[in-house]
Every structure is written in C-alpha cells, then in structure tokens.
Amino acid sequence: METLVKRERLTVAENENAVFIERELADRLEIDVKAGARVKHYRLHGGADNALTVRIGENAAYELVTLHLGNGDLSMSFDLAGEGANCRSDVVYILSGDEKSVIASDVRHNADKTVSAQLVKGAVGGRGHAAFQGGILIPYDKKEIDGAQQHRALLLSRDATVEAVPRLEIYADDVKCAHGSAIGTLNQDQLYYMRTRGIDETDARALLTTAFLNEVLDGIEDESVRAEFERLADEGLKK
Amino acid sequence: MTAWLEINDLRAKAGDKTILNGLSLSIDAGEVHVIMGPNGSGKSTLSNVLCGNPHYEVTGGSVTFKGEDLLKLNVEERARLGVFLAFQSPVEIPGVSMATFMKYALNARRKAAGEKELDAVGFMKRIKVRAQALNVSDEMLKRPVNVGFSGGEKKRLETFQMAMLEPDFCILDEMDSGMDVDAVKVAGNGVKIMRSPERSFLVISHNIKFIREQIMPDKVHVLANGRVVADGGVELLDEVDKNGFAGFVKEAVA
Numbered sequence: 001m002e003t004l005v006k007r008e009r010l011t012v013a014e015n016e017n018a019v020f021i022e023r024e025l026a027d028r029l030e031i032d033v034k035a036g037a038r039v040k041h042y043r044l045h046g047g048a049d050n051a052l053t054v055r056i057g058e059n060a061a062y063e064l065v066t067l068h069l070g071n072g073d074l075s076m077s078f079d080l081a082g083e084g085a086n087c088r089s090d091v092v093y094i095l096s097g098d099e100k101s102v103i104a105s106d107v108r109h110n111a112d113k114t115v116s117a118q119l120v121k122g123a124v125g126g127r128g129h130a131a132f133q134g135g136i137l138i139p140y141d142k143k144e145i146d147g148a149q150q151h152r153a154l155l156l157s158r159d160a161t162v163e164a165v166p167r168l169e170i171y172a173d174d175v176k177c178a179h180g181s182a183i184g185t186l187n188q189d190q191l192y193y194m195r196t197r198g199i200d201e202t203d204a205r206a207l208l209t210t211a212f213l214n215e216v217l218d219g220i221e222d223e224s225v226r227a228e229f230e231r232l233a234d235e236g237l238k239k
Numbered sequence: 240m241t242a243w244l245e246i247n248d249l250r251a252k253a254g255d256k257t258i259l260n261g262l263s264l265s266i267d268a269g270e271v272h273v274i275m276g277p278n279g280s281g282k283s284t285l286s287n288v289l290c291g292n293p294h295y296e297v298t299g300g301s302v303t304f305k306g307e308d309l310l311k312l313n314v315e316e317r318a319r320l321g322v323f324l325a326f327q328s329p330v331e332i333p334g335v336s337m338a339t340f341m342k343y344a345l346n347a348r349r350k351a352a353g354e355k356e357l358d359a360v361g362f363m364k365r366i367k368v369r370a371q372a373l374n375v376s377d378e379m380l381k382r383p384v385n386v387g388f389s390g391g392e393k394k395r396l397e398t399f400q401m402a403m404l405e406p407d408f409c410i411l412d413e414m415d416s417g418m419d420v421d422a423v424k425v426a427g428n429g430v431k432i433m434r435s436p437e438r439s440f441l442v443i444s445h446n447i448k449f450i451r452e453q454i455m456p457d458k459v460h461v462l463a464n465g466r467v468v469a470d471g472g473v474e475l476l477d478e479v480d481k482n483g484f485a486g487f488v489k490e491a492v493a
C-alpha cells in the first residue's frame with residue numbers, strides 16, 4: 001500500500017496492481033489507470049475543496065472508498081475510457097454542527113462494456129447541510145453498459161438537511177442502469193426494539209447510524225484501513 | 240399492599256383509536272399468567288404499553304412494578320428494571336449482529352448498575368450456554384438481528400434474548416406462533432428453566448394445547464375490547480376451548 005501525500009498527478013501502469021491511501025489531499029488529483037491495471041484507492045476528505053479526476057483504461061478496474069468528514073466540497077469525475085473498464089466509487093459523508101458540503105460525482109461511460117457502481121451514504125446532524133449531485137453519462141452509441149448509483153442519507157437532527165440531485169444522461173439503449181436516492185431519519189421501530197433490551201436511546205441511535213454507514217465501510221478489504229475509517233467515522237458521529 | 244405488578248384501570252390509545260379501555264391485572268412474583276383474547280382485543284398493545292412504546296399514549300390508569308411507577312420510566316429504564324417483551328413480530332436490524340446486539344444490551348444494564356463491562360470471555364461463556372440450550376447456532380448469532388430469519392427462527396431468537404438478559408418480568412407475545420412442534424417444546428422448556436420465585440411471566444397465546452402442556456399457568460385472563468373480562472385458573476382454558484370468546488366479548492360490550 002502506498003501513501004499519497006498531496007499528490008496532484010498519478011499514473012498506474014498497464015496491468016499493475018496498486019493500493020493507495022490518501023490522508024492529506026492537494027486541491028486536485030488526476031489519476032490515469034492504464035489498461036488492465038487494478039487499483040484500490042482509499043481517501044479521507046474534509047476541510048478543503050478537492051477535485052478528483054480518474055481515467056480508466058481498457059479492462060482496468062478502479063475502486064475508490066472516500067470518507068468525507070466536515071466542510072469542503074468534493075467533486076469526482078470518472079472517465080471509463082477503455083472497453084471493459086470498471087469503476088466503483090463509494091462515499092461515506094458525515095456532517096454536524098454548521099458544516100456544509102457539496103459532493104458531486106460524474107461517471108462517464110465512454111466505451112462499450114463498461115461497468116460502474118456507486119454507493120453513497122451520509123449522516124448529517126446539527127444544522128449540517130449536504131448536497132449530493134450524482135451524474136451518469138452514457139452516450140448514444142455505447143453498448144452493454146451497466147451503471148448503478150445509490151444514495152442514502154440519514155438526517156440525525158431536525159435542522160439537518162440533505163439534498164440529492166441526480167443528473168442522468170442516458171442516450172443509449174443497451175444499458176442496465178439502477179439508481180436511487182432516499183433521505184430519511186432513523187427507524188423508530190428499530191430504536192424502540194433496541195431500547196426494550198435496555199440500550200440507551202443515544203447508544204441505540206449511534207449503533208444504528210454506524211450500521212448504516214458500515215454497509216460502505218465494511219467493503220474495505222484492507223483490515224487496517226477499514227478499522228481506521230470506521231474509527232474516524234465513529235469520531236465524526238460523536239462530534 | 241400492592242402486588243409485584245399491578246395494572247389498574249389502564250387506558251391507552253394510538254392516534255385517535257382507543258385500544259385499552261380500563262384494563263386491570265395483577266401478577267405476583269414467581270407467577271405465570273396467560274392472556275387469551277380475540278384478534279385485535281389489545282394483547283400486543285398491552286405488551287407494548289408496558290414497555291413504553293412511544294406509538295401509544297397512556298390516557299389513564301396506573302402500572303406499579305416492584306414498587307415503582309412504571310409509566311414514569313422511559314423504555315430503556317423499564318427494560319433495566321426487568322421488563323422484557325418477546326415480540327409478536329420482531330423488527331429487523333440490518334448491520335447489527337445478534338452477538339453485538341446482546342453485548343450492547345448486557346453492558347447497558349451493567350453500566351446503569353455501576354458495574355464494569357463484561358469481558359470477552361465472560362460474554363462468550365454466557366452466550367454459548369444459552370445458544371446451545373435454545374438451538375441457536377453460531378451462524379445465527381453472527382447474522383444481523385432478525386434479518387432473513389424464518390418466523391419460527393425469529394421467535395427462537397426472542398427466547399434466546401430473554402435467556403441472555405434474565406429479566407424479572409417476561410412478556411411473551413405469541414412466542415409459539417410460527418414455531419414447529421419441536422421448536423415449541425424448546426421454547427416451552429426455555430420458560431420452564433427460567434421459572435423462579437423472583438421471575439414472573441405474562442404469556443399471550445392462542446394455542447390452548449401449548450398453554451396447557453408447556454406453560455402450565457397459575458392464572459388465566461381473557462381480554463376483550465381492551466379490558467380484562469374474566470380472571471381464573473386453567474379451567475378458563477376449557478371454557479375458551481369449548482365456547483370460544485363469544486360469551487366473553489358480550490360481557491365486555493355490556
């Protein structure tokens with residue numbers, strides 16, 4: 001695993017396997033994933049704005065998990081440029097107090113047989129405000145495209161707000177595209193059930209929120225990174 | 240002198256709908272009581288009101304449990320005082336395993352009692368013995384709470400939770416429904432093993448054979464239209480068995 005520090009440009013050579021962790025971000029990062037390469041990329045984002053651009057070559061696979069905490073906008077753009085390119089780009093965002101953030105993602109299926117999947121999950125408390133803009137572009141002449149995008153957000157307080165703006169531009173026919181967004185509060189029946197077992201309401205809420213976000217974080221293969229991200233998410237939720 | 244659990248003239252509604260209509264019932268420590276009654280008569284509502292379910296609003300009456308005003312306490316405080324409900328339809332909690340759930344529940348009680356958290360070894364011991372007795376496999380403990388389990392398995396897991404938490408007052412809301420013959424025996428056995436002079440049960444069931452053979456109650460109550468309309472012993476079971484609830488329901492309306 002390689003630690004990236006304020007990197008702005010990165011190329012992963014053909015057929016190379018690479019794992020990156022990024023805790024200190026520059027204001028932008030461009031990644032070129034060459035044909036057949038396999039990349040796993042873990043990012044901690046928050047505080048300042050950041051723009052990520054990833055180009056994914058033929059039969060290459062790029063997997064990203066981002067943990068966003070606090071202020072700062074995040075824009076991500078994925079260009080599935082080569083046939084058979086595969087992109088997974090999951091996000092967990094946690095906001096509290098007066099924090100605000102816009103998370104924008106653009107997935108462009110610019111080649112045949114490209115597959116993208118994105119699961120974005122957020123938890124917003126205090127007077128926090130998050131906006132998720134999720135774009136998927138599939139040009140008219142592209143074939144055998146599979147694009148999935150799901151956004152789920154939990155409002156942890158009365159004054160928290162989340163807004164979801166899907167931007168789907170699907171011009172082709174040979175497409176499988178599942179997308180959806182749901183914004184809600186914690187399930188009252190689940191909270192009640194946990195409390196009947198003696199668990200404090202505060203702890204029950206935290207446990208349910210963590211379980212909700214862990215659907216993304218549990219997918220992190222590297223054990224130490226997963227533990228680190230889950231710990232930071234817990235700290236973010238306790239703020 | 241008030242009983243160990245005393246419910247007096249309890250009234251409750253959900254939204255605009257009045258469900259409990261002046262319900263009175265008392266249970267002494269160590270007793271096993273059964274409630275029978277037609278569908279919709281308020282049995283599950285009573286269970287939930289005793290646990291403090293915020294869906295229901297108590298509009299009158301009182302509940303005293305071990306000398307405390309139960310209605311004043313919040314849901315978790317009642318649980319820690321010893322009230323436990325095995326739900327008729329337990330809710331699913333994706334992302335939280337049964338093992339983790341039980342660890343939180345046990346530690347919450349210990350914390351409230353000013354005790355240290357249970358260590359890993361102590362916890363594993365406690366869970367192993369009870370899981371074995373109730374036919375709960377390791378795999379079931381690792382899976383998220385109630386997610387994807389069959390109706391009978393969910394009931395078995397409710398019984399397992401009761402065994403883990405060792406509550407003083409166990410309300411079992413149709414624990415036997417959806418269980419196969421063998422599972423019913425295991426569940427009934429769970430109740431038998433847990434019977435003690437300090438622990439009482441309120442068993443809700445439509446299954447007279449199960450009540451007679453597995454529960455063997457001290458007292459039987461018939462509930463109709465949100466009220467207890469008959470109190471008695473096991474002889475009430477025969478009456479319900481022979482004539483159904485028709486006679487009782489008339490009494491409730493009159």
Ligand SMILES: Nc1ncnc2c1ncn2[C@@H]1O[C@H](COP(=O)(O)OP(=O)(O)OP(=O)(O)O)[C@@H](O)[C@H]1O
Binds near residue numbers: 276327
């Ligand atoms: N949260 C609620 N909101 C509105 N009505 C409710 C609510 N809970 C229960 N009721 C109604 O109150 C009545 C009593 O319901 P309850 O579930 O207590 O019956 P029960 O005696 O447990 O029936 P069963 O034998 O079918 O389990 C029913 O008519 C039911 O529809």
Ligand SMILES: [Mg+2]
Binds near residue numbers: 282412
């Ligand atoms: Mg019921």
